Every structure is written in C-alpha cells, then in structure tokens.
Amino acid sequence: MLRNPKxxxxxxxxxxxxxxxxxxxxxxxxxxxxxxxxxLGIQRTHxxxxxxxxxxxxxxxxxxxxLFASLSLCDTSSRIPPxxxxxxxxxxxxxxxxxxxxxxxxxxxxxxxxxxxxxxxPVVDKVRTMIRSTPAAGYxxxxxxxxxxxxxxxxxxxxxxxLIIVGEDDQGTPVAASKVMNxxxxxxxxxxxxxxxxxxxxxxxxxxxxxxxxxxxxxx
Numbered sequence: 729m730l731r732n733p734k735x736x737x738x739x740x741x742x743x744x745x746x747x748x749x750x751x752x753x754x755x756x757x758x759x760x761x762x763x764x765x766x767x768l769g770i771q772r773t774h775x776x777x778x779x780x781x782x783x784x785x786x787x788x789x790x791x792x793x794x795l796f797a798s799l800s801l802c803d804t805s806s807r808i809p810p811x812x813x814x815x816x817x818x819x820x821x822x823x824x825x826x827x828x829x830x831x832x833x834x835x836x837x838x839x840x841x842x843x844x845x846x847x848x849x850p851v852v853d854k855v856r857t858m859i860r861s862t863p864a865a866g867y868x869x870x871x872x873x874x875x876x877x878x879x880x881x882x883x884x885x886x887x888x889x890x891l892i893i894v895g896e897d898d899q900g901t902p903v904a905a906s907k908v909m910n911x912x913x914x915x916x917x918x919x920x921x922x923x924x925x926x927x928x929x930x931x932x933x934x935x936x937x938x939x940x941x942x943x944x945x946x947x948x
Contacts, residue, residue: 758788765795774944778802778929779901780870786879789886796888798947800940803898803926805905806912807880816875823864823871831867832859838899839926851930883912890916891943893936895924917943 761784765773774797777785782804789799808816822830836845836856845852890913894906903920910918919939924931 758784758791762788762792762795771795772797774798774800774947776800776802776940777804779804779926780874783874783877783879786883786886789888790879790882793886793888798889798891798944799886800891800893800943801906801909802893802936803895803901803928804909805877805901806883806909807905808875808877813875816871820868820871823867827864828860828862828867832856835859840931841895841897841923841925844923844925844931855927855930880908880912883909884914886913889943889947891940891947892916892918893928893939894918894920895926895928895931896920896922897925898928900926 772795775785775789777783777800779802782801783806785799785801786804786806789796819831836852836859839855840852892906892910892913894901894903896903906918906920910916921928921932921935921939924935929936
C-alpha cells in the first residue's frame with residue numbers, strides 16, 4: 729500500500745477511522761486514498777495491499793487504473809460469500825456489546841498458523857496489542873464493509889501488472905479465493921506461501937518479500 733515507515737504501522741487504524749466516519753463500504757476509503765495520493769503528488773504507485781488493503785486496492789484499480797504501476801493483492805479476496813455473513817454479524821455483535829477483548833485470541837488464531845501463534849514472540853504480541861487497541865466502532869465499520877464485498881465479476885477489467893500472494897493456511901481469505909482472482913485478472917501471478925496463514929508477510933517474511941520484490945523488479 730502506501731509505504732511510509734512512519735505511517736504503515738498506523739494504517740489499519742486510519743482505515744478504521746475512515747470507515748467509521750464516512751461509510752460502511754469501500755467506495756469512500758478508495759476515494760479518500762485517491763485524494764491522498766494526489767495530495768502527496770504521487771502520480772502512479774506500486775500498490776501493495778494485504779487483507780482489507782487488497783480489497784481497497786481492487787476497488788481503486790477499477791476506479792482509477794491510471795494511478796497504478798502495479799497491484800499486489802495479498803491474503804485478500806474479491807468477494808465474501810453470503811453464507812459467511814453470519815460470522816461477520818457475530819463479530820460485529822461481540823464488538824458492540826463487549827468491545828474488542830473477546831475478539832483478540834480468535835482473530836490471532838485465524839491470522840497465524842497454530843504453531844506460530846503458540847510459539848509467541850514479538851510479532852504475535854504486536855498484533856495482539858493492535859487488535860486489542862482497535863476502536864470498536866472502526867472494527868465494526870470494517871466488518872460491515874468486508875461482509876458486503878463483491879467485486880469478482882468486475883476485476884476482469886483490471887489490466888495493470890498484478891501479483892497475488894496468499895498463505896497456504898489462510899482461513900479468512902483462502903487459497904481458493906486467490907485462485908479466482910488469478911483466473912479473473914488477465915496475466916496475474918499467483919504465489920502460495922507454505923506454513924503461513926492470513927498475515928503471511930509476518931509469518932513468512934523472507935518468502936513474502938522475495939515474491940514481492942521479484943515481481944516489483946519486473947513491474948518497475
């Protein structure tokens with residue numbers, strides 16, 4: 729996504745605030761990020777979006793393809809099936825009634841493989857703190873936006889160089905979802921990382937970085 733060391737760690741909180749303030753859909757965050765790129769004087773970008781960042785990236789690539797030199801969609805999806813909506817509704821209800829605390833450990837269990845999570849360490853601790861510190865209202869806005877995602881029939885229009893990375897054990901945005909995006913986006917590349925779940929960039933940083941930099945080297 730927008731790679732700035734001073735901003736990258738706070739980006740999830742920025743998205744939460746945008747969704748809380750403006751809309752429970754991806755349209756407004758995409759528009760605001762388009763405006764941000766312009767305000768920063770960035771005419772074209774190599775967009776790297778993980779999870780929700782990949783969803784916003786797809787939306788923005790469809791709306792303003794001229795902004796993209798390339799698109800990297802990591803552990804994300806182009807559609808959330810209707811049968812998954814009750815799961816998102818449960819998370820929304822938990823955040824509304826109990827705050828973020830009961831969501832911390834279940835989220836970690838989805839985002840990391842069991843061996844990596846159980847081993848613990850600074851990466852897991854950092855993500856645990858991030859989840860716990862997320863504003864409940866922002867989390868709810870994110871859940872509502874994600875649960876309504878449905879771009880699969882449109883992403884065939886994406887023509888920028890595209891890389892798709894997914895952890896082999898990603899539960900939330902599984903390999904099958906990445907294969908659909910790979911089939912729909914002409915010329916896209918698919919990389920499946922072993923021993924990684926939803927946060928494949930954290931769980932397998934060397935393999936993730938190698939795939940990403942190799943792609944960007946050719947796309948630049």
